[in-house]
Amino acid sequence: MIPTRLFDAIDYQQLNFSKKDMLVHKSNGHWQSHSTLEVGEAALKMAAGLHNLGISARDYTAEGADKVAIISENRPEWIISDLAVQQVGAVLVPIYPTTPPEELFYIFKEAEIKMVLISSPLLFNKYQAVLRELPSIQYIYSFDQTDNPLWSEIQLMADQDAINRVQEIKAGITGDHLATIIYTSGTTGQPKGVMLSHSNILSCAMLAKESFPFPDNPTLRALSFLPLNHIFEKCISYVYMFSGISIYFAEGMEKIGENIKEIKPHIFMTVPRLLEKVFEKINKTGQQLQGTQKKVFNWSIRIAERYDNQKWHSPLYKTKLRLAQILVFSKWQAALGGEILYIITGGAACPQRLLRIFNAACIPVYEGYGPTENSPVIAVNRHVNNENYIGTVGPVIDGLEFKLEEDGEICVKGPTVMQGYYKQPTLTAETVIDGWLHTGDIGTLIEGSFLKITDRKKELFKTSGGKYVAPQPIENKLKELDIVEQAIIVGAEQKYVGALIVPNAEGLKDWATQNNLPYNTLEQAIALPEIKKLFKDHIQKINQTLSSTEQIKKHMLLTKPWSIDAGELTPKLSVRRKVVLEKYKDAIARLFN
Template sequence: MREFTTPAPAGPPAAGGLADSLYDTAERSPALVQLTRRADRARRAATGDAWQDITAADFRDQVLALAKGLLTRGVRYGDRVALMSRTRYEWTLFDYALWSIGAISVPVYPTAAAEQVRWILAETQAVACLVEDEDHAMTVGAVCDALPDLTGIWQLDRDCVEAIVEDGHGVPDSLVHRQRLGVTTDTVATVVYTSGTTGRPKGCLITHGALAAAADALLDGWGEALRDTGGHPPCTVLFLPLAHVYGRMVQIASIRGGFRIGHVAEVSTDALLPALAALRPTFLLVVPYVLDKVFQQTRRTAEEAGRGELLEQARQVAVDWAAAREQRTFGHGPGPGTALRLRHLAYERTVYQRLRTVFGGRVRALMCGGSTLDRELGLFFAGIGFQLFEGYGLTETSAAVTGNPPGRSKIGSVGRPVPGATVAIADDGEVWVRGPGVFGGYLNHPRCTAESLFEGWFGTGDLGSLDEDGYLTITGRKKDIIVTSSGKNLAPAALEVRVESHPLVSQCLVVGDDRPYVAALITLDPAALAHWLKRRGRGQADPWTVLADEDLHAEVQRAVAAANTAVSRAESIRAFRLLPREFGVEQGLMTPSLKLRRAAIVEYYAADIEELYAP
């Protein structure tokens, strides 16, 4: 077994619970702005401000008041409370209020179906559920009869925070502090459910110590890189789901590190761009999907303005420049040549600077994870002036367990182990990890826990390789390996990512188990398809009619052919099927964290797959 370790930072490990850092910061720096939230109607009417700053002292007082109200509502040390909401300020408020009294938060995706909600709330024996609106309340209410432990549903758009705080007015602060001081690093902080790509999701028991270790590893390894070079206080905008451990870890790291946080509930340009312009973050956490959408929208806008060729030239220069710098960093080349440097400087003034303003103008660091990032897309964003830190982690590792270190990124890899972690590659290629961020096991699933954890090691189920510098590259999932009828084994992820790099393609799923050759199901990006049709002087048409278009089929065929150049003929895609709509969460074909449910897709499109292999 090949392994690589990054030493833990010097100093004593974290002690106590996650809420302690909040109270410590408020005592030490009460005026520090910790959060910026959407202003309420009264404030907007009085001042015209859309956002309101919350200092460390203000946040502590609000958390303390809510914690006292939760005690009055019957929430006790060790009780589990579900949070079913999009990403918003109140999520962070409830997290820290629950942790202040030793209670356990249970994230539930706001898009979860009633049966998923019933399963999670029943298994965790949740005593209450925070919901965002009437739709969520109805979803929970539909399964209440099967939840004997559930005593309350609290609705944010019905001012539940104010009502709970009002209930706690007579409770002394000391009662909350006694509960808080009883929390240790071994106390469970949250039960986060896995995405469930291959079956029913399992609840991961994640302790205060594991989340603190993951957050502190981020601060220790990347803290300085997340600060703005112009001296502005570090700030981020959280727009990815806080129901996912990735977003929660950055939330915790920001509170512990004194960074400012703003929340945006939707990953849409209408919601996100005004927030980025107003808050001007210094770093962002993103998934490859977001970077791809930003670039494709930029490409379409440029083409509509007649500047498509200019953007393509600037893109290629950025990619070449970033690749040359990376080669120099690792001693494999001299770096960008004079001509390349001059061209890059010219595009910096005319193209790259404008592209960076899309993110607010101050962002210098992008932390990317969640799925595989196309190397050329990563090089592009590195080449236009961002520090791109691609990392890797799972719910079971409290988010990131590897990351590309500042100044030494290998784009296309997911970096080296974070401080205090070890990564190993087993004989069959599976990635095993060890470190303080590894979870404590699955709730009510001792057999699954025993199969996944061994003497401190966690078997991730992912396949990967370690290079001579300790950088990890993920090549696929063990469960996703395709074995053709001729006995050829292949991991489909890399091939899929290459096909998806084409502007028209939204998703690609490779199939071929027990089949004579490899084939693919491909969906198209609706906005890209509309743009493609418009540039050819054609309006929108019935999806099935468009998909039969010979020119469109030929365009996608070129994307498939380009992807096939990276693999052997036995591994290449021989046939593909264009589908009339994207795989979606609502169909049960994707997880809430936007991962494909392969088995569900294969079953759903069984007839289409059969046609791919028809004589």
Template sequence: MREFTVPALVEPAPTGGLADSVYAAAEAEPDLVQLSRRTEDGSWAPVSARAFRDEVLATAKGLLHQGVRFGDRVALMSRTRYEWTVLDYALWTIGAQPVPVYPTSSAEQVRWILADSRAVACVVEHEDHAMTVGSVCDALPQLRSIWQLDAGALRMLELAGRAVPDDLVLRHRAAVTADTVATIVYTSGTTGRPKGCVLSHGNFAAETDNLVARYSHVFRNNNSEQPSTLLFLPLAHVFGRMVQVAALRAGVRLSHEPSLAPAELMPALASARPTFILAVPYIFEKLMQRAREAAEEAGKLPAFEKAVDAAVRYAAAQERHAFGDGPGPSAGQRLQHQVYDRAVYSKVRAVLGGRVRHAMSGGSAMNRELGLFFAGAGITVYEGYGLTECTAAATANPPDRPRFGTVGHPVPGTTVLVAEDGEVWVSGGQVFQGYLDDPGETGLILRQGWLATGDLGELDEDGYLTITGRKKEIIVTSSGKSVAPTVLEDRVRAHPLVAHCMLVGDNRPFVGALLALDAEALANWQQRRGKPPATAVDLRTDPDLMHELQRAVVGANTAVSRAESIRAFRILAGEFTEAAGLLTPSLKLRRRAVAETYADDIEALYAEASGPPM
């Protein structure tokens, strides 16, 4: 199959913007608990639709008082927290455009994003962020204000805006249409320089309204229980923003958690007790890893592995039945599943607060067996696929017939086409307007209404998409972070000892580097230090050489954020050559060939390195 379409379930709204849902909810159900806000003692305080609307309106008035106008761009540099959501909706209320900035961004990245977007103001989380922005202010003549959340930015805006009449805010909101730009989200390009994706209010509405309709059993009230979710994805990422918008449009109770570290995330899940979560595969991998470690510490690892196998086989039998290929789990499998549900699976669910039965995963590929395990343990993970350029999701597994190991069907209102060369193309209301002030790059990716994703894929006979590779060279880690490799590679390769450097990390927990050393330079280095002749492999444990190369890696990492940085490297036995098929005639890396040749070294790199915390 080359093309598959799923009709829209919700027609696009002809007028209005994203902030309208906040004001409509306050009018229709003023006492509805719209959000939960963390208090100083760690508990969750309910925020009603009326209270949230009032805070958004007060902040919007303060922004107007401080000179922010319709169409202005305001950068937001923070972790995921309640105040970000208030600011998003306040800015959307007055037709301004939030510009997310990862809180781990380097000064160089901050300077580029603020300069390219021509942001007139920047909201940061704390003093360190303020200092980062301050260090590049001289290159940002258009930047007029910096506000700090931890220093009471929202309270300051509220006080400043008291003299602004409500009617002025409402006139701004009335001017927002579906085509109005909602946000500029920067994403890494093939050159390594971030490009600003222009996403409209209509893009988010088309995406979220159709997802909510398709997954109504997840987003809507069932059995009188209000759906709720804990948002721990970065709001600087389009996936996190999509979750935020979908929750508030659907009446889902939304809570925020800024940290992915287990010590903070696990207690937050336990106390917030969401009914569903949205995450990246890395989260599910970590949950599985922690469960296995706990079983091993308790001396119950063999029993745990049997429970995992039973869950996978149970879910696989259910999957076959859904597609008409079998009778479903046998009587023996059902009985075994009940036993393990009490002993093992219920404990896995308890880690997520005990109420989660559904989850959505995106950002990178998820292992089929992992998806089957969670389904067998009572948590169905709907894997999806998308890009910043299509407002997060282009496809997702349907709720009635998920096919684990694939990224599912097109989101309602979307068509997926596999081009002649295997590239995945997408068409739908969520496809972005283009790259900010870059018609050249826009023309390369938007082709007569189609978004050329740069990813390779296959559609099966039932219209399920499987991603098979990338035309572009961007690395996507298992946490969903996109990394442009060439900037780091070139910086590491600038060291005299390094002949070639290639980054790895697709669907891995962090970015690693393969280093091919210059044989002549290495020999000279050894001679200067009075070391006996040895091969590059023999010197893998030499502390002086490792320190030298570590300096090169650390120097390269200063150009990027921590999430994009090289966490581990491995010295290879030889250099890359054209004769070996590892370089093109113009001496560019043949990445797939290098990865295949050094597959064992890549596995060893991740086996030996200590991965980052979740």
């Protein structure tokens, strides 16, 4: 069969590689599997129950279709609910469990949510006051026991007449039908509802599957922990389903390490911040070693930092790298289950140093790129033919038209481009012009085919001397040092560039301990002359690689990390620049006095 809708994944998998472990999660301390057949039956019964509750598409327009919101961590119920909602022609509106209540109110009011699926008492307690204020909400069901009816009761409402009706509805759903509205929190302004059709997401999944490529292999296991609310993980889940790859859901961010050791995954998706946390933990363990072991560990890191698969390395370097892999990096591989074939990172720029270290350690990490508006993949490094170029996001995936505007803005055209922004036709017209999606990202091509992202168009700023500065590459350089947690470059309409830096408390504590310096609190530590010199030296080293306009002349160390709860980070851990600039406007002003 040739799939044309997302829910075709069930029949496709059943036909080509029916599995006992399509979806797997941990319950009461044991991993429990859901077969392809079980998932298909559960989704169909839920769809029939939804139909009997009056959840439908009606006139098959974005405004006419009923909206079902889901607020949940990753679990089988998430995927089954998604497949069920699709089959009645309704539209799923996924919400990050970390979304602030006031933002959720805005989204639910605009989308006129009719039904809410929520996972736990904790999340229901967080949002119940907001949910009660919204007149459009008719039903609330939960996955776990709350004051609301359980989601399993929806399946119990199914009868044969409703099942037959769902089959008729499914037959009338085409690839152009709206599948989901994903609200992007973005780094500025109110959330925008990105409308994605079945064809948008399915095309992206299939093009990414062919380009990377992902093999059809029902023996492979993928670990899922990035929120399914984000289009990156949602799209890749369909890649898994259409490839026959089993999806194991992590118990939570705090148990990823434990779950990796248990299931020994072959694949997982991540964001750079999580990779940074993994390396910080590895490095902390290494710095606690003594004598020769510690020297070998640090020597191995230095060897790995020089790794570049695109360049020739001497036989001596290759010998040293092989020795480092045997003595040190083999232990890292074991900690990640020992069977990793590929890790794909996206959502933000990944520090090159980190990519070099992991790839040198035979832990293959491939960086990709794409906005929600493109469903999302535009480019990804590939695990074949040496098409992994560290420092780039790889070649544009097959099947997309691609161009760079005169100012370097990345534009793409193809079946993956969104239908538009929900209820925002003017913004849609400004973003998609003659079929071309204008991403707002600035890039360049390396060696003719590898795309390198240099910055966000809206984040470029001009100094008082009239010179443009791209902050993101400078911020990435700052964050390559283990003692830097977060950083933001400032200097719009100023004579020079400045930086706000949030130190990494753990990394700084380790450095202080190694150098026999006192460390009680972060506030006390950053007042020490030695610590001040450490950051100054790091910045001077970076400045040597920058133009005179880009060089950081002044910086300020902050003691409170930016967070999602405080509104300074998006759910995918990107800095909300506008929020940070406003909150720290007094501190920024002092940088330029």
